[in-house]
Amino acid sequence: MRALSAAETAATTHPWAIHAEGLQVRAGRQLAVNGLDLALNTGVHGLLGPNGAGKTTLMRSLATVLAPAGGRLTLLGRPVDGRADLRPVRRALGYLPQHFGFYPRFSVREFVGYMAWLKEMPKSAIPAAVQRAVDRVGLTARADARLRTLSGGMLRRAGIAQAIVNDPQILLLDEPTVGLDPEQRLDFRELLRDLGTDSCVLVSTHLVEDVAAACTDVVLLNEGRLVWQGTPETLAAQGDQSHPGDSPLERGYSAVLRRHRAEAAR
Amino acid sequence: MTPHPNLSQIARYATGDPGLDEASVWAIEVHLEGCADCRARLAGSTTADSRAMIERVAMSLDREIAATPAPVANSRSWSVLRHRWLVGTLGPWLAMTAAVLACAAVLSGLRAGLPSLVLLIAPLAPLPGVAVAWHRRADPAWELIAATPAAGLTTLLRRTAAVLAFVVPGLALVGAGTGASLALMLLPCLAFTAATLLLGTLVGVRRAAIGLIAIWTLAVIAPSLAAARIPAVLEADSAGSWALATALLTITALFRVDAFRRLSRQD
Numbered sequence: 001m002r003a004l005s006a007a008e009t010a011a012t013t014h015p016w017a018i019h020a021e022g023l024q025v026r027a028g029r030q031l032a033v034n035g036l037d038l039a040l041n042t043g044v045h046g047l048l049g050p051n052g053a054g055k056t057t058l059m060r061s062l063a064t065v066l067a068p069a070g071g072r073l074t075l076l077g078r079p080v081d082g083r084a085d086l087r088p089v090r091r092a093l094g095y096l097p098q099h100f101g102f103y104p105r106f107s108v109r110e111f112v113g114y115m116a117w118l119k120e121m122p123k124s125a126i127p128a129a130v131q132r133a134v135d136r137v138g139l140t141a142r143a144d145a146r147l148r149t150l151s152g153g154m155l156r157r158a159g160i161a162q163a164i165v166n167d168p169q170i171l172l173l174d175e176p177t178v179g180l181d182p183e184q185r186l187d188f189r190e191l192l193r194d195l196g197t198d199s200c201v202l203v204s205t206h207l208v209e210d211v212a213a214a215c216t217d218v219v220l221l222n223e224g225r226l227v228w229q230g231t232p233e234t235l236a237a238q239g240d241q242s243h244p245g246d247s248p249l250e251r252g253y254s255a256v257l258r259r260h261r262a263e264a265a266r
Numbered sequence: 267m268t269p270h271p272n273l274s275q276i277a278r279y280a281t282g283d284p285g286l287d288e289a290s291v292w293a294i295e296v297h298l299e300g301c302a303d304c305r306a307r308l309a310g311s312t313t314a315d316s317r318a319m320i321e322r323v324a325m326s327l328d329r330e331i332a333a334t335p336a337p338v339a340n341s342r343s344w345s346v347l348r349h350r351w352l353v354g355t356l357g358p359w360l361a362m363t364a365a366v367l368a369c370a371a372v373l374s375g376l377r378a379g380l381p382s383l384v385l386l387i388a389p390l391a392p393l394p395g396v397a398v399a400w401h402r403r404a405d406p407a408w409e410l411i412a413a414t415p416a417a418g419l420t421t422l423l424r425r426t427a428a429v430l431a432f433v434v435p436g437l438a439l440v441g442a443g444t445g446a447s448l449a450l451m452l453l454p455c456l457a458f459t460a461a462t463l464l465l466g467t468l469v470g471v472r473r474a475a476i477g478l479i480a481i482w483t484l485a486v487i488a489p490s491l492a493a494a495r496i497p498a499v500l501e502a503d504s505a506g507s508w509a510l511a512t513a514l515l516t517i518t519a520l521f522r523v524d525a526f527r528r529l530s531r532q533d
Contacts, residue, residue, distance in 0.1 A: 063413040067528050083524045087415040095413040101406030118414040162410065189299060212292070213299045232296070248292050 015077030017041050017170050017200030018062060022071035025054075025061040031069065032057035034224035044196035046211030046232070047204040048253060049221035055204045056098050058221065059174045062202065063095040076169055091120055094168030098175050098204075100159040104148035108139050108158045111147060115162035133165040138187055152179035160188070164195065171201045177210055189214040212236075212249045220256055227260040270304055271297060273311075280311035356404070356425070359394045360432050367391060371440045381496040384437075385446045386487045389454035390479050392426075392433040396462050397475035399425035418526035422471070426459060450500055453508035458482070460515035467525035 018040040025033040032054040049055050060066040061073065068081045075089045102111060112133055116126045134143045137157040142150065147158060156179045163171060177185050192214040195201050202219075205211060211218055211232055218235050220228040228235065232249055239251030243258070271279070271294050278286045279294050298305055309317075370383035398404045399422065411417055437451050458478055465474035490497045498504070 060409075065409060065412045065528065086527050090413060090415040090417070093413060095410065097409040099409070101409065103407060115410065115414070118411060118416040120415045186299070193300060212296050236292070 015074065017076060018202070019074045020071065021073075023058075023061070023068055023073050024070035025057050025066055026069045027054075027057040027066075032224055033061065035071070036221075036224065036226055038219065038226055038229075040200055040202065040217070040219070042196070042198060042200055043216040044192050044201045044203065044214050045217045045219055046215035047202055047219050047221065048206075048208065048211060050257065052223075053221040054224040055221055056174055057224075059095075059097075059172050059202070059204055062170070063093060063097075063172050064090060065095075087120075091166065092169040094163035094166060094171040096159045096163045096173045096176055100155070102147050102155065102158070104146065106147050107144050108134060108147065108150070108161065109143045111158060112161045112165050116165045119166045121166055129165050129167075130161075133161040136164065136191060137161045138184070153181055153184055156180055157184070157188075160191075167199075169199055171195060171199050172204075173201070174204045175206070176203060177205065177207055185210065208245075208247065208250045208253055212247070220253065222257060222260055223264075228256045269297075270301065273307060276304065276307050277311045280308055280316075281313075356395060356398055356429070359398050360429070363391055363394060363433060364436055367436055367440045371444050374444050379494055381490050381494065382444055382446045384440050384444050385451060385496070385500055386490060388437055388441075388446075388451035389458040390482055391437060391455055392429050392459050393462055393475040393479055395429035395433065396426050396459055397472040399429060399471075401472050412528070418528070419523045422463070422526055426463070430456075430459065447502065447505075449505045450502065450508070453505055453512055454500070457508055457512040457515055460512055460519050464515055464519040464522060467519070467522040 016039045018038065020036050020038040023033055023036040023038070024031050032052075034054075036054075036058065047055050047058070057066065061068055062075065064075070064080050064086050071081075072079070073081050076092055078084065078089050080086055080089055103114075106114065109130055112130045113126055116129055117123075121129060131143075134140055137160050139154060139157050139161060142154060147155060150158065156176065160173065160176055163173065177188060180188060189210065192201060192203065196214075196216065203210070203215065215232060218228070218230060218232055219226065220235070228238075235252040235256065236248035237252060238259075239245065239248065239253070239255035241251070243251040243254040245251035245254050271290075275286070275290065275294060279291065298308060312320075366387065367384065370387055374380070374383045405411065411421065433455065434452060437455060438448060440446075441448050441451050462471060462474045462478055465477065466472075468474075469477070486497050486499065
């Protein structure tokens with residue numbers, strides 16, 4: 001029997017956490033996302049695709065940083081295109097960009113607390129929320145260290161802490177495991193699975209093994225369009241030994257991309 | 267979650283049995299990451315040597331963690347406050363503004379025949395700071411902040427208020443020293459700030475500030491210095507017009523609040 005993706009099994013009586021119809025988003029003058037249809041709900045969704053597929057542009061538009069150039073986009077049932085009020089959606093968002101900028105003189109606690117303040121969390125709830133977020137990413141012992149003294153992996157974890165400090169309903173993580181050592185990546189996958197039980201988590205990554213280990217659903221983009229969506233097991237079943245890759249999932253990913261490119265070339 | 271592997275498969279995985287095909291190894295690894303019960307079964311299937319090695323590594327890690335110095339609580343509330351109201355690189359721009367105003371005051375004192383330089387440049391005084399306050403390259407965390415509910419007008423107004431809180435007292439101080447009219451310095455200064463925000467909704471705040479500085483310099487400052495007289499727009503009876511312009515520009519800028527909710531290409 002074919003495995004069902006999270007998009008197919010999610011309750012249909014509730015609005016989708018993320019729902020895009022014919023979404024177009026510009027990166028500079030180019031349409032990096034062009035006619036994307038996507039529906040995601042609770043769970044951990046892995047966003048895969050080759051370089052230039054439009055993953056980062058899609059993440060930025062879902063984070064409400066970039067306005068859609070066309071189509072429809074709703075987050076948590078609210079439209080976020082045109083002149084919509086973005087504040088209610090942004091309060092329920094967590095976002096870690098690919099290039100994560102920070103203030104080097106801040107401590108981890110100050111930085112996460114500052115982001116909680118920007119997310120308009122109640123002032124009295126911020127200290128406990130910050131402590132919880134810092135604990136969850138394993139930075140308790142370094143909570144009062146300045147960001148400039150942290151290693152790349154620790155900085156990435158501080159970035160994840162600021163993204164989850166408001167217990168977001170939609171969590172967008174762009175290349176979150178870059179710089180993490182193998183042990184930290186295992187911990188991070190555990191955290192992802194935990195977060196995905198009651199939030200919609202979208203993880204953009206080049207690391208197929210992260211998707212295999214932590215995601216309930218795979219979204220494959222190419223040239224700004226959705227080319228495949230399903231469970232990791234179903235994606236792995238798409239490939240065989242004739243396709244390049246070090247694991248069944250990588251071979252499935254290669255097979256789907258090749259098939260899509262061949263169809264597009266016809 | 268994938269189905270639980272049976273005990274025989276786990277035992278073969280634990281011993282590295284080459285007969286276990288690659289797809290099965292992959293499926294077991296994926297399953298083990300999410301299933302504590304099967305990890306416990308795997309631990310039971312490992313050899314005594316492996317268990318001893320794991321124990322040694324765990325003890326060594328525990329020792330290292332215990333040896334790590336305890337965190338020292340460190341209050342740096344000024345640092346947080348500074349970033350709540352200003353971007354990190356605003357300081358040099360404000361210092362430059364203060365230096366230019368001070369030079370203008372000194373020059374005005376030295377060259378009595380020229381129109382007051384302080385009065386001429388007062389409308390432009392807050393513009394460099396306002397431009398930097400919402401320029402993405404000036405704020406390392408701009409993309410993080412852009413995705414928060416405080417992004418856009420709230421942040422821009424907060425930072426603009428911080429710039430004005432520095433520039434207005436500076437102008438008042440320099441104005442008092444040179445005898446320039448406070449109303450004729452502050453009202454154009456506020457009108458230009460509002461105009462920058464309004465134009466910024468169309469072309470980006472930085473470009474708006476640069477454009478207004480260029481226009482004012484070419485259309486007012488240069489001719490005024492060449493003619494050695496105060497321009498008509500800064501005569502005493504123009505204060506009412508500046509007040510009206512300030513109010514209208516501020517109200518119009520507030521009506522264009524939507525443009526500040528996202529980052530545009532011009533930012």
